[in-house]
Every structure is written in C-alpha cells, then in structure tokens.
Amino acid sequence: MSMYDNLNSMQQEAVFHTEGPVLILAGAGSGKTRVLTHRASYLIEEKGVNPWHIMAITFTNKAAGEMRERIDSLVGFGSESIWVSTFHSTCVRILRRHIDRLGYDTNFTIYDADDQKILMKDICKRLQIDTKIYKEKSFLGVISSAKDELISPEEFTLRAAGDFAKEKQAAVYREYQAALRKNNALDFDDLIVKTVELFQNDAEVLDYYQERFRYIMVDEYQDTDTAQFHLIKLLAEKYRNLCVVGDDDQSIYKFRGANIKNILNFEEIYPDARVIKLEQNYRSTQNILNAANSVIANNVGRKAKALWTDHPEGEKINFQQFETAYEEADYIAADIRKKVSENGGHYGGCAILYRTNAQSRLFEEKFVVSNIPYKIVGGINFYARKEIKDLLAYLKTIDNGRDDLAVRRIINVPKRGIGATTLGRVQTYAEEQGLSFYQALRAADEISTIGKAGMKIRPFVNFIQTMRSKVEYLGVSKLLQEIIEETGYVAELEAESSDEAQARIENIDELISKAVAYEESEESPTLSGFLEMVALVADIDNLQEGSDYVVLMTLHSAKGLEFPNVYLAGMEDGMFPSYITIISDDPSEIEEERRLCYVGITRAMTDLTITCAKQRMIRGETQYNKVSRFVKEIPETLLGGMARSRQKPKETSESAGQSFRQASSKVKPIFSTRNSYQSRQANSFASSSTDKITLEYGSGDRVKHMKFGEGTVVQIVEGGRDYEVTVAFDRVGTKKMFASFAKLKKV
DNA sequence: GTTAGAAACAATCCT
DNA sequence: TGTTTCTAAC
Numbered sequence A: 001m002s003m004y005d006n007l008n009s010m011q012q013e014a015v016f017h018t019e020g021p022v023l024i025l026a027g028a029g030s031g032k033t034r035v036l037t038h039r040a041s042y043l044i045e046e047k048g049v050n051p052w053h054i055m056a057i058t059f060t061n062k063a064a065g066e067m068r069e070r071i072d073s074l075v076g077f078g079s080e081s082i083w084v085s086t087f088h089s090t091c092v093r094i095l096r097r098h099i100d101r102l103g104y105d106t107n108f109t110i111y112d113a114d115d116q117k118i119l120m121k122d123i124c125k126r127l128q129i130d131t132k133i134y135k136e137k138s139f140l141g142v143i144s145s146a147k148d149e150l151i152s153p154e155e156f157t158l159r160a161a162g163d164f165a166k167e168k169q170a171a172v173y174r175e176y177q178a179a180l181r182k183n184n185a186l187d188f189d190d191l192i193v194k195t196v197e198l199f200q201n202d203a204e205v206l207d208y209y210q211e212r213f214r215y216i217m218v219d220e221y222q223d224t225d226t227a228q229f230h231l232i233k234l235l236a237e238k239y240r241n242l243c244v245v246g247d248d249d250q251s252i253y254k255f256r257g258a259n260i261k262n263i264l265n266f267e268e269i270y271p272d273a274r275v276i277k278l279e280q281n282y283r284s285t286q287n288i289l290n291a292a293n294s295v296i297a298n299n300v301g302r303k304a305k306a307l308w309t310d311h312p313e314g315e316k317i318n319f320q321q322f323e324t325a326y327e328e329a330d331y332i333a334a335d336i337r338k339k340v341s342e343n344g345g346h347y348g349g350c351a352i353l354y355r356t357n358a359q360s361r362l363f364e365e366k367f368v369v370s371n372i373p374y375k376i377v378g379g380i381n382f383y384a385r386k387e388i389k390d391l392l393a394y395l396k397t398i399d400n401g402r403d404d405l406a407v408r409r410i411i412n413v414p415k416r417g418i419g420a421t422t423l424g425r426v427q428t429y430a431e432e433q434g435l436s437f438y439q440a441l442r443a444a445d446e447i448s449t450i451g452k453a454g455m456k457i458r459p460f461v462n463f464i465q466t467m468r469s470k471v472e473y474l475g476v477s478k479l480l481q482e483i484i485e486e487t488g489y490v491a492e493l494e495a496e497s498s499d500e501a502q503a504r505i506e507n508i509d510e511l512i513s514k515a516v517a518y519e520e521s522e523e524s525p526t527l528s529g530f531l532e533m534v535a536l537v538a539d540i541d542n543l544q545e546g547s548d549y550v551v552l553m554t555l556h557s558a559k560g561l562e563f564p565n566v567y568l569a570g571m572e573d574g575m576f577p578s579y580i581t582i583i584s585d586d587p588s589e590i591e592e593e594r595r596l597c598y599v600g601i602t603r604a605m606t607d608l609t610i611t612c613a614k615q616r617m618i619r620g621e622t623q624y625n626k627v628s629r630f631v632k633e634i635p636e637t638l639l640g641g642m643a644r645s646r647q648k649p650k651e652t653s654e655s656a657g658q659s660f661r662q663a664s665s666k667v668k669p670i671f672s673t674r675n676s677y678q679s680r681q682a683n684s685f686a687s688s689s690t691d692k693i694t695l696e697y698g699s700g701d702r703v704k705h706m707k708f709g710e711g712t713v714v715q716i717v718e719g720g721r722d723y724e725v726t727v728a729f730d731r732v733g734t735k736k737m738f739a740s741f742a743k744l745k746k747v
Numbered sequence B: 001g002t003t004a005g006a007a008a009c010a011a012t013c014c015t
Numbered sequence C: 001t002g003t004t005t006c007t008a009a010c
Helices: A009-016 A032-045 A061-074 A087-102 A113-126 A136-148 A153-160 A164-182 A188-201 A203-212 A226-236 A286-296 A325-342 A357-370 A386-399 A404-410 A420-433 A437-442 A448-474 A476-487 A489-496 A499-521 A527-536 A579-583 A587-601 A648-666
Strands: A022-026 A054-058 A083-086 A109-111 A185-187 A215-218 A242-246 A274-278 A317-324 A350-354 A374-376 A550-554 A563-568 A604-618 A621-624 A702-705 A709-719 A722-729 A733-738
Touching (some): A009 A032, A032 A054, A032 A061, A032 A215, A054 A087, A061 A083, A083 A087, A087 A188, A087 A226, A113 A164, A113 A185, A113 A404, A136 A164, A164 A185, A226 A242, A286 A587, A317 A325, A325 A563, A325 A604, A386 A448, A386 A476, A420 A437, A437 A448, A448 A476, A476 A499, A476 A527, A489 A499, A563 A587, A579 A587
Parallel strands (some): A022 A242, A022 A274, A109 A185, A215 A242, A350 A550, A374 A550, A563 A604
Antiparallel strands (some): A604 A621, A709 A722, A722 A733
C-alpha cells in the first residue's frame, strides 16, 4: 500500500497530475496542504524530479514552515533542496543576489510601515504639502496600491495628467521612490515589484530561475495581487508546470491588493489548465459546515462548489447576545473554563476570533484576572516596538550606512544633545555635497555652520565606526549586547524603574534571545541576514501548535488554522460587517466581509459559539448595535442557546466573578492590564508571572555560560522577577546579564 | 534642547 | 479610548 492510497480520488488526481497548469479549488478543510505535500513527494519519488527544481510558495512563514516539515517527513531524501518559502522571502533572496543589476546595493534595508510613514512625512515637508489636508497615510495607500498593480512612478505620472490631485500623488510617488533608492531601501511592496522588474529587464537572471523552478506550487492563490501574479507567471513561463491552490470563497485580502480575478480567470490565461475541485471537508461537524454554506450562499459570482462532510451532525451552534461587551467577555471566559474542566479539554483547543484588534483588550483584561493562559496574535508587532526599533536602527546603521532613516532615529537616542537645528544643518550639507546623512556626520568637522555641535557628533560616529570593524568577529548577539552596554540603553531604562521600563527591558532581552537563536539556527549567520529575518516575520509565525493557551486573533489571522472550540465574538452589524462596508455603496465589500465570516465559521471543528453585545464602547463612545446580518443568514434550526440568553449573562458573570475573586486574592498580575508595552509572549500565562526564578548559584560561585565559557559571579542584583547577574568570565571579561536569559550553570 | 501635559484626532483587516 | 501632535515652561 502506498502513501497515496489514503487520499480521496480528487486529491489523488491533484497529486498525480504533475505536468502543465493545474488549478485546485480547495474548499475549507479539504486537505489542500496534504495534497501539496504529497504532490511534492510524488514528483520526487515517482517522477524522478530533482527536488532542486521544485518550489512551493506561501504567504506566511508559518505556512511555509509547516509545509517544509510535512514534506520532510514524507520525502526520504533531498527534500531540503525544495525551495519552500513565502513570496517576500523568496524575493529578498533573489534580490540579495541580483539587485545590483537594478542599481541598488545588495545590502539594501527593508522599510516597515513605521519607516514608510517617517519617510513620507519628510517628503510632504519637502514638497510643501499640507498634511492636514492630504494625509501621509493616504499617499502611502495610493503608492502601495499602485505597486500592487505594478504601476511605476513614471506610468502613474502619465496616467495622472490633467488631474490635479493625481498629479500631486504622482509627484509624491516619484519623490518617495527616489528617497528609497537614495537610502538603499525597499519597502514591502518593492520586494515583489523589484523582483518582477529584475526578471523583465534581465533575461539571463530570469532564465536562471525559470530553469531552476520547473515545478511551481502556489498556496492561497486567491490572495495574490497583480504583482505576485506576474512574478509567478514569469517564473512558470518556460516549463508551464504551475499548480495553484486556492478558494475564491476565502478571498479576504482585497484591501491589500489581492486580485480575485487571478483565480477566477486562471483558465483563461492557461486554457490547457486542469481544474480539480476538493469538496470533501475533513474538519468540521455537519452543523458547522451547514452554517458556513448557508452564509456564503448569499454571495453572487462564486465558483460553484458543494462542500460536504461525512462527519456527524454534532452540537448546535451556540448563539448568545449580551447587554454589554463586558458580559460577552465574562461569558466566554467562563465557558472556556467550563469546557476545559468538564470535558477534559485544554486551553490550546480554544480560539477567540474577532474583526478588529481593539476587541482583544477586554478579553485580555478578563483572562489576566481569571488566570486563563492566553496569547494574542497581532496588534503591534514585536519588532515594531520603540525600544526594539531603536536597537535595530543601530544594527541597520552599522550594516548599511546609506539608510538615513535609521541613522536619524538613533543619532540622539540616548540623548546626546544633538537637536533639530544641528540635524537640519547636517541635512543641508549632505544635500549640497550629495552625501548620505551618515557620510555628512562623518564629515561634521567640515561643516562650518554647526560649530561646536560637532563635538557631540564625533563620539557617535566613532562608536559606529568601531562597531563596524567589530561586526565580523562579534556576531549579531554580542554586537547587540555591546551596543546596549556602550549606549547605556538598558541602564537608562533601569534608572527609570517603572513597570513600563521593566517591560521594555524584557523585550530587549527577548530580542537578544532571538539574535542568539538566529545565530544558532543559521549555518552562516550575518548581520544582514538577521535584519532580514526580523523584517519579514509576522506575529502569526510565532504561534506554536500544541501549546496550552487560548488564542486570540483577528479573523484575518485565523485563515488556514483550525481549532476544536471557536468563539466568534462581536457579531454585530457595524462591527462585523464593519461600519465602513455597510455604508459603502460598493456591494462587493459586504461580500468580502461575508467571505471573512465564512472563513471564521469554518475554523471550528466541533464547537462553535457566536456572541454579540447590544452595546459596546468604541473609542470612548458607546455604540448600540444589532445582531450581525450574517448570523441571521444561518438557519435557526442550527442555532442553540438563544432562548437562554436573557438569564444566562447574569448567571455567568457571577460565576466568572467568583473566579475573579479567587484569582485576585491569590495572584497579583505583575503587568498592568493597560500596559501596551508588555511582551505578550512572555507574560501570556497569568500564573507564570508569580513564579520568580530561583538561582542555583550565588555571589562568588563558578558558573558556565553557553557562549562565554566559565567565570565567577561577581554580583547579583534583583530586578522585578529576574536577576541581573554580573560575571567575570575567564576568557571574555566581565559581563552583566539577566539570569533568565543567560541560563548560567553552576560548575 | 528637553519635557510634560493639553489638545486634537481617529474609523478594519496584513506580508 | 488610545495615540499622536502641539505648546509652554524649564
């Protein structure tokens, strides 16, 4: 019996049809990852294809990681040569090798949304645009959409002729792109755009990759935008062995440029395409699937599909309406508690899904006081926190001196007494001389206008230069630690001794850990490599399967995941579908929301609870909302719990109140629940915040460190729930470090 | 040049 | 409500 016997006939067809274009329409829970991984295996084992010629492309690192793991376990030999990665890391990898052909340096930096905004602000100032009337964000939005559509600044300018507002946007776009180039930086969209540009302009490079990727598989194809479509099209042009997998009913990324036509018109672009439908769902109960089907049936213009399952009917969908959003959170917390203790379930099987990130706050507060372990996905990215960005800016400056943004960010952090006036003068000088900002700083002595401020600049420049010379032999994590030492960044925070500062310090420790982990995981770690990884991770990538905590995230983040027990919270008209789509006169916007609802329902395997509140606070104002129209699209026969909803809230908020008293008398959460600086990963377990680490060593003891070797403990200082340990190492001198991170062993 | 406190303002969703 | 920008005082 072969491994392919476990697949159903449609899945088998998808696996065995290896040559030419293939479109796999894979309904929710129909086992598409299984198909893709088996297909890779089949190509290698049965068709004798060299794994080197196979590429699988996804949207998130998490999906790529999972696929890699599953392929590895299926394929006996050579699976590591298969190129499995995301669109963005694929492009970065290609650009790091060849972008010099487009006039960029191969050590370009990648700008995140924050960086883009700062840059745009600067440009608006330069072009004397009143940002009260034209917002930076709207320019960035326009530019991003243009890039998604592969519209260059030049073409945008041509198209804008005669339209005052568009001409202004065109000017901004041109200026923005020029600034990026000057800084040797690419924004997120550029990663795709520049790769396409490279392929279009350089036949040699294109041919190399076409030869390499003879078999291409694309996951979540309904999410591709026009630029990504062209990227794939170019790559697949020579061998035409392109297999795309997607589900038009799960297309939920129009706002970031996803073009649903890519999947709907696949057969027109590839007339010889084989179309295969996967319609058997292996995930959900009959009731859940019926609910999902009846909701999505209200959309027009879908590809015909009939999702079915041979699973039993299962429980009814539990629907509850509450007076307030607080009661909603109370109920869900109590219900999770009940399910976990009664049914022997575990927290890890529960997920709360909502439309907007802001909704996580109430649940977070509730879970902290109730001692329910949880993890929030999304919101502010770890790498977007101020303290992390500051330190990364140091690394970027050391790595790429042409990144003006990074230099300007840290030139006065910590305070060096260099203010706006001086910076303005340096800037002017840089422009006059055609230098980068950093080069101008190096030449500060030559700038007549800045006078004695040059004295303040020189130490900074010296510091960066010294660090540059040390990059090679220090490595990323030690470089980072030396920056922290030399600049006194952490020391300054320690002096502040507030909860917020403490949380920032913990984040910095986390960053060091990530640097160490990077160095350990990579064969030849480099500073650029680390910065690249950092730029491309999404919050969802850190979600570990099998962990025992409740997961909270937006419906968008939940795509591709499944949970036994799902709560869809805030199902109110105005929240979901969102206010903006309700007032929009484009009916397709509601359809996209409906698809999002479909995605949400189909995440559930056995238990689905839908909740809403009659009133909730939004930005300080109380809003009154009706039950979501999507709930009304579910046949009443599938719903349970509604009749009880009038008494139930009181009852549950009381029982939840009990657990609150219990918890609060015993445990005092270390973080203020309002503290947005907290590292969510670190403190997810409310209970763990009480565990103070115990040290097996004391002052004077001999200890051993993973990297630094042996040494003697000089001093131990208590700080929060951690200890700061000073150790005199035999080889590398005296170092200060946190006990929880350093993992010192007594010898 | 730096800081804190007041005022203004905002509208999803994300790699 | 939470965050960013402006203003005034040190």
